[in-house]
């Protein structure tokens with residue numbers, strides 16, 4: 001706890017001392033607290049304001065850091081969502097690739113089949129041409145044959161012509177043995193051969209038509225398969241678009257979170273910079289306060305009043321209590337600590353007595369239970385040798401201003417008033433320097449724990 005002297009308190013002491021009439025008036029003006037003035041108070045107020053600001057900024061920084069951690073967790077979750085979507089997309093891509101290659105194969109098959117059909121159609125055309133040709137040849141042969149028969153008729157065999165003309169076809173005609181001798185044997189042979197050829201060509205054409213039909217059926221099947229594959233591909237593409245839409249949404253969330261994280265990082269850096277700057281300002285103020293105290297220090301004399309019974313050696317201020325929870329110097333958060341905190345390990349300090357470290361006179365005693373700059377109930381004893389001691393956070397003081405106390409005399413009970421996290425005695429030693437100024441010094445250099 002930093003030493004804090006307030007003008008209002010000085011007036012309060014004034015009032016108390018005035019109540020004791022002029023007997024104490026000379027003491028009032030020699031009391032060190034009387035040297036406090038507006039400038040010191042202002043410096044101390046500034047210091048305290050900065051401390052409050054730093055604590056507020058530290059709290060807000062902690063919140064920002066919590067947000068940073070939350071946002072990082074969120075980004076990680078979104079990243080893993082994106083990679084899961086990516087693997088879905090690549091599965092779909094490979095399925096689409098397989099379907100594409102199947103479709104390509106089928107299309108090649110269809111093309112091949114179409115080419116085969118075209119070839120067969122050309123063959124059929126050839127066969128049909130051969131049939132026509134053969135039929136024409138047969139027609140010629142028949143006409144020649146008819147010519148010969150006519151010649152026979154002209155030579156006087158009328159009944160033969162009638163028989164011939166009444167026959168339905170040449171075959172019927174040729175079965176009639178009586179006419180066989182009248183036609184050329186070679187013509188008959190030729191016509192039989194042509195008939196066989198036409199029959200063979202017809203069989204070939206039928207076979208080609210059958211092949212063509214089979215190929216057409218095959219093509220239809222391939223087209224059906226292709227349609228099925230195209231449908232599957234459409235489905236896979238739809239799934240892929242769905243995944244891509246999902247990925248876009250997650251990516252935009254991830255982007256927003258990243259923007260937020262950047263803002264938070266910036267905010268965090270700003271808080272850190274502000275806290276650093278405020279600490280530097282506080283350090284500066286601390287130096288100014290020290291300088292002020294040196295310049296406007298205590299006017300306490302070097303020779304103690306005999307009534308103070310100052311024996312020259314300060315005593316440990318708490319009997320049977322040796323634990324120093326926070327030494328002179330710095331608090332754990334880096335702010336200065338002008339005294340020594342004494343308490344019990346594990347508590348049970350509250351209500352225990354504390355004692356004057358040295359004989360002297362009480363120059364300040366505030367027992368109103370208020371905050372009092374964080375001291376709570378506190379008192380200051382002047383030992384008349386240029387040293388003063390301060391006792392803070394008491395649950396109850398047992399001294400009054402102007403009272404002469406003896407070394408080791410109980411002056412109050414340990415408590416937890418003012419700025420504390422638990423019951424303890426805040427003990428300070430203030431010493432007059434060679435140049436007449438007064439500093440708050442390390443109590444460990446003046447009191448030794450004799451209770452351990």
Ligand SMILES: [Zn+2]
Pocket residue numbers: 001326337339340341425426427
């Ligand atoms: Zn303290």
